Amino acid sequence: MKRRSFLQLLLSALGITTLASLLYPLVRYLVPPGTAEKARTLVIAKRDIPLGYAKEIVFNDVPAVVVNRPGKGLIALSRVCTHLGCLVHYDKENRQLLCPCHAGTFDLDGHVISGPPPKPLPVLPLRVDGENIVIG
Amino acid sequence: MWDRVRNWLDVRIGINDLVEEEVRAYRVPKNINIFYTLGVVTIAGYLIQVITGILLLIYYVPHPDHAFQSVQGIMNKVPFGWLFRQMHVMGSNLLIGVVFAHMLTVFLMGNYKRPRELTWIVGALLLFVSVAFGFSGYLLPWTQLSYWATTVATAIPTAVPYMGDLVANVLRGGESVTGATLSRFFAFHISILPPIFLMLLGLHLFLTKRIGISGTPFGLSAEEKRPWTEYHKKNHPDGYPYYPRFFQKDLFMVMVYLAVMFFLITFAPNLFFPGDATMPADPYRTPASIRPEWYLLAPYQMLKIIPNKFLGVIIQVALFVLFLFWPFFDTEKEKNIMKRPFLRGMFLAAFALWVILMFWGRS
Structure with a gap:
């Protein structure tokens, strides 16, 4: 190999190494770091949610709603619409959850009734412990 | 005094030759029309955005606890703060309108054709960057509208499988x-x-300077007949000198831009400030109606009416690619859109659809 070719090869290798050494940290820098350990549970009083009513909560920074469904019991659902991230609210009259942005509607199990949401609302773990409702 | 300064500069940077060559001897074609001023108006508009943006930076605090209050302070406490913010907001909207108009007139006159394909592509990217300026600036006042419009817009990439969530x-x-x-x-x-x-x-x-101004709005000009491999700058030796003749026209249109801006600031100050744009952001309450700025209403409404989110995003990406590389899709030699009924029909249909989607998205 000629000296000039060797130098060109060396220059290319150094260039690629330098570029890769900069690109990798850049990508890692732009991807947000993981968040700190979140609260494991949230406790609310059962009497706060009479039958047919709902209570909006924030669980691990996620806006959620606990609904006391007639005949079906309590359920905790994320309020973040699966379409484009707006917050759904409980429509007591029609017993459904409604997204104000693009009119997506969900039933009280979180399933999509109508509109553009592609999937159901995530269900959060919930259990009843005496007079309390424990989320998480 | 002025001559001494000029001579001092001429010895060091050759300013006399520069002015002579680039301004006085620079000739523009005789059949140039008023729409050719839109490029200079755009540059003037950007300059206003830069100056007012720097002034706003002095008082703006980019923190969720202070952003809204700092903007309220600019509007209500800082002397003439309202003026500079209004100029910045009004200017951003007007500017995108002017860039749209610039591209529209270039399209209608067929001036994107060979050898100006790259000029069109860079222009389209400049429009994209202008919209990105508007989109990123929209969140900064941290209002209900800006917060939720950003929530919706940043959720759009999630429609793309695998990489979508990471991008969002x-x-x-x-x-x-x-x-x-x-x-x-x-x-x-x-x-x-x-x-x-x-x-x-x-x-x-x-590119505009190197290739030269397209002086023939319609019909096939010499440089378009030339083979791809040859470069020849389009000069206009029989044209008008840029200065003072066309420069005055440029200046006139810049003044029209400023007049429209100040007219709107005076008589329609709330044009771009709907109700939710004056409320602080509440991450736990989505307002009843969310809408982006007017220039994003059509794509926003399109996403709304297409039932499949991924399909909606794919259609928008395809339309953007078509727009960006349009000079390569349109291979017809005829520049005059009046002699091309199919293209004219397609353009009118696309334009009408865009207007309908915009007003539909606003309602």
């Missing part, structure tokens, strides 16, 4: 719109977009 997370700096998003958008608005914009603008002006 990188845009937001997390899983939802938070202070991290505000920091990112602020950095994007004031320090990432400006150098990209300046590079593209430099390239756009370089």
Whole structure:
């Protein structure tokens, strides 16, 4: 190999190494770091949610709603619409959850009734412990 | 005194030759029309955005706890703060309108054709950067409208399988719109977009200067008949000198731009400030109606009516690619749109659809 070719090869290798050494940290820098350990549970009083009513909560920074469904019991659902991230609210009259942005509607199990949401609302773990409702 | 300064500069940077060659001897074609001033109006508009943006930076605090209050302070406490913010907001909307008009007139006159394909592509990228400026600046006042419009817009990439969630997370700096998003958008608005914009603008002006102004709005001109491999600058030796003749026209249109801006600031100050744009952001309450700025209403409404989110995104990406590389899709030699009924029909249909979607999205 000629000296000039060797130098060109060396220059290319150094260039690629330098570029890769900069690109990798850049990508890692732009991807947000993981968040700190979140609260494991949230406790609310059962009497706060009479039958047919709902209570909006924030669980691990996620806006959620606990609904006391007639005949079906309590359920905790994320309020973040699966379409484009707006917050759904409980429509007591029609017993459904409604997204104000693009009119997506969900039933009280979180399933999509109508509109553009592609999937159901995530269900959060919930259990009843005496007079309390424990989320998480 | 002025002659001495001029001579001093001439010895050092050759300013006399520069002015003579680039301004006085620079000739523009005789059949040039008023629409050719829109490029200069756009540059003037950007200059206003830069100056007012720097002034706003003095008082603006990019933190979720202070952003809204700092903007309220600019509007209500800082002397003439309202004026500079209004100029910035009104200017951003007007500017995008002027860039749209610039591209529209270039399209209608067929001036994107060979050898100006790259000038069109860079122009389209400049329009894209202008919209990115508007989009990133929209969040900064941290209002209900800006917060939720950003929530919706940054959720759009999630429609793309595999990479979508990562892209949305990188845009937001997390899983939802938070202070991290505000920091990112602020950095994007004031320090990432400006150098990209300046590079593209430099390239756009370089190409315009190198290839020369297309003096024949309609019909096939000499440079378009020439083979791809030859370069020949289009000069206009029988044209008008740029200075003072066309320069005055440029200046007149810049004054029209300023007049419209100040008219709107005086008589329609709330044109771009609907109710939710004056309420502080509440991450736990989505307002009843969310809508982006007027120039994003059509794509927003399109996403709304297409039932499949992924399909909606794919259609929008395809339309953007078509727009960006249009000079390569349109291979017809005829420039005059009046002699091309199919293209004219397609254009009118697309334009009508865009207007309908815009008003539908607003309702």
